[in-house]
Amino acid sequence: MVADKRYSSKAAVSAKKKPAKKTPAKRKPVKRRGGILGFFSAVIRWILNLIWKIVSRVTLVIVLLLACAVGYFYTTLPPLDALLDGRARGSVTLLDRNGDVFAWRGDQFGGVVNASNVSPHLKNAVIATEDKRFYRHFGVSPRGIASAVRINLSEGRGPLSGHGGSTITQQVAKLLCLGEPYDPSSGQTEREYEADCRRSSLSRKAKEALYSMAMEVKYSKDDILSIYLNRAYMGGGAFGAEAAAQRFFGKPATALRPAEGAMLAGLLTAPTTLSPTNNLDRSQSRAATVVRLMEEQGYLTQAEAEDAIAHPAELSEAAEAEAGGYFADWVMSSGPEFFTRNTTEDVIIKTTLDQRIQKAAEAGLSWVFENKVREGSKAQAAVVVMSADGAVRAMVGGRKTKVAGAFNRATQAMRQTGSSFKPFIYAAALDLGYSPNDLIEDAPYCLNIPGSGQWCPKNYTKEFKGEVSLTTALKDSLNIPAVKVSESVGRDVVSQVATQFGIQSDLAVGPALALGVSESTLLEMTGAYAGILNGGSSVKPYGLIDLKLLGDSEPLMGTGGGIGERVIQEDAALQLVYMMEKVVSEGTGGRAQFGGRELAGKTGTTQANRDAWFIGFSAEYVAGVWMGYDDNTPLTGVSGGGLPTEIWKEVMERVHEGLPVRPLPMIIPAPAVTEVPVPAPQPQNPLSLIDQVLRDIFGGGSSSGGQDGDR
Structure with a gap:
């Protein structure tokens, strides 16, 4: 009986330790639609799969080609400092007998300004006017281009004629002529060279977009804006914000009021036509439009905008008087040509002119x-x-x-x-x-x-x-x-x-x-x-x-x-x-x-x-x-x-x-x-x-x- 009990106990333990084997569940067979519908379904799936493979591979190739192109332009971009002064000629600043500026000649460049230290009113005015999504895009704005094409077509022009939809980065690319410097031996005049830089063909636009993206990789947003603020022509012979601020307002670009910053930003679209020395009323009217854009985009409060419109920018005494036009021409013609009319340097000439006497003679x-x-x-x-x-x-x-x-x-x-x-x-x-x-x-x-x-x-x-x-x-x-x-x-x-x-x-x-x-x-x-x-x-x-x-x-x-x-x-x-x-x-x-x-x-x-x-x-x-x-x-x-x-x-x-x-x-x-x-x-x-x-x-x-x- 003891034995029986022992054996029966072992058997029970053994039975507990060895669970029964489970048979694997059989996979439920996929039911395929038969007949003609099944055939077409299979064909469609095969075509979609083929399209996906082609598109993905083509996209990958395009991305790689774009990356190579952007990389190439990246390698050609010079250091930032080399891009801040793009004038072909130097400038001549004429001082009267007391040392005050009374006239300018040549391409005036007042000095380098940075987006980080220039007057915020000028910086904001430029962004509000030229590219309100500047800090959010990668050099090209598809939305801006689409909008420009739509406007051009609606106005009866070609898709690339008229509004360009260019970002500030693209405008900088144009100012740099896509990295192609002027070569006098090419047979082109400077005017022809500049016109060629501003062409709007499809191939030029594509190259401009690649160059712009390369700039976005190479430089910071503020660097790109700094290039723009230094190279842009702002009328009156002034290249860059500092020269324009001194030329028109007699003050540095760091000290501009909202109305003054708006006037300079407004010049960027048509610097000669809108120049305040040519037509102050027209320039002030354009500046008022810029002020309203700044208010809409939150750069100015309503009170600040109303004050800027009520008190528009005025020309400095020197810019308003333009004293000594004949005198300045005479001095320029009497000095050495390589330091006056054909100078590649920035020259300061002190003269004998007395502005009080000049005004007396004119009056x-x-x-x-x-x-x-x-x-x-x-x-x-x-x-x-x-x-x-x-x-x-x-x-x-x-x-x-x-x-x-x-x-x-x-x-x-x-x-x-x-x-x-x-x-x-x-x-x-x-x-x-x-x-x-x-x-x-x-x-x-x-x-x-x-x-x-x-x-x-x-x-x-x-x-x-x-x-x-x-x-x-x-x-x-x-x-x-x-x-x-x-x-x-x-x-x-x-x-x-x-x-x-x-x-x-x-x-x-x-x-x-x-x-x-x-x-x-x-x-x-x-x-x-x-x-x-x-x-x-x-x-x-x-x-x-x-x-x-x-x-x-x-x-x-x-x-x-x-x-x-x-x-x-x-x-x-x-x-x-x-x-x-x-x-x-x-x-x-x-x-x-x-x-x-x-x-x-x-x-x-x-x-x-x-x-x-x-x-x-x-x-x-x-x-x-x-x-x-x-x-x-x-x-x-x-x-x-x-x-x-x-x-x-x-x-x-x-x-x-x-x-x-x-x-x-x-x-x-x-x-x-x-x-x-x-x-x-x-x-x-x-x-x-x-x-x-x-x-x-x-x-x-x-x-x-x-x-x-x-x-």
Whole structure:
């Protein structure tokens, strides 16, 4: 029984330890649809599977090709610093005598700015206007491109014509010309090269997209925005935000207000058309649109936006005045070409310009034309104001003063000088020992001219005054005494004195030299009169004080003008000042008087009133005025003692505001009187008109100005 129990127990344990084996469950067979539906289902599944395999592999190949292309462009991208200044030329900044900027030339680059430190209002305005998803895309915005294509098609243009849908990154890619620098040896001009960079073909767009994505990999978003802010052209010759901020507002790009930042951002679409120096109202209107975009995108509160629209950006004083346009052109043309017109460096030129005097010259000229000249007149005028050492303080080359690159009548117009030449005759005589009180006969007088016959000058009034002093002859602008004195001292001596005083043009060789038949520029004539004021030394008019490269402390060159060698003795010059003072106080220049000051000068009118001059000086400044038509049309009722003298007076009165009254440096001559010896007059023999014309052509006769004095 024990055994039975033992065995039965083991059996029970064994039964517990060995569970019964489970048979594997049979897989339920997949039921396939039979018949025609099953066949088509299988075909569709096979096609979809094939399409998936093809698409996935093609996509993979495309992705790999794009990655290779982006990688290639990535390897060609230079360091960030190399991309911040993309100008082909340098700039020239012109400073006035006080060191203030008054004009710019060339491609202005104010310096590097970074998106991280530029005014946030400018940064936000650019993003709001140009690419509001800038920080969210990878260089290309499919949504922006699709929207641009839709707009172009709806407006009847091609899909790539008009709106481009370009991101800021793509615009930077265009500015960099997709990494293709300008090659002068290619035969393309710079203009053609830039046009090629802006092409909108499909292949160009594709390359632009790849280049943009490479930039997104290479640079940060702020780096790309920095390139844009430094390279974009913003009108007025300004490349980059810093140059534009200084050019238009006279402040750094870090300090721009919302209205100013909006104006600069608004220029990016059409920098020349919208430039505030071309059309401030249009620029302000565009800026208001930018301000509204900034408000819509949360960059400005409603109050800030309303304030920016109510107080739009205004031009700086220098930008608004554009002072010294003619003066700046003259300085640029007088300096070395490789540092001015063709500079590849940034150049700073300090000049002699006085902006207060420049404004006075412009205002005086404008006042006379507005109040004394008939409406619609095409007559022109020019003004030059300088110090006695030849430092030019103001220059107006025509009635339109806000210009650059225009014809400058003060420096480029060669015109006959008329009686304004006569002081050089008396300068030569005084230097030889003549006295202002010496007497000369104002009576009929003729000279035999070899090859031409007799020549008989006449006075403006066709009358004769008999015996007069040299001072009276000059103050009344008598022609016959002027010719007699010239013949007495010698034409060659007169020519030498005029040339040494600065009249560089060819002078007439006949006796009509005394009556101003030779041509000169207003700048030359004014400089020659400055030599009389300074005591008889020659003067070379100059506008450039020094020239240096941006960042350098030492100038590369200094002035090329100033006082030169002595021409006549100082006593002779001071006596001539006395004689010329009588022209203003008692003679033909009476309209020049103002403020109880001692003033000296000389009027000049050429034949048929084609040119009218007044050049004169106070103790402080010399000023010259020319008036006439560009095509030599005679002036109607205008002589040197008329409108030119009135312009001179209006200019100089403004110039001398606030200046103390100083006497002229002059010597009042002793009362001793001597008769001037002159060649004996020849019998009169009036000449035919043909003979007169021939003498005019060959320089032997009266020519323009030969018979005219001044009133």
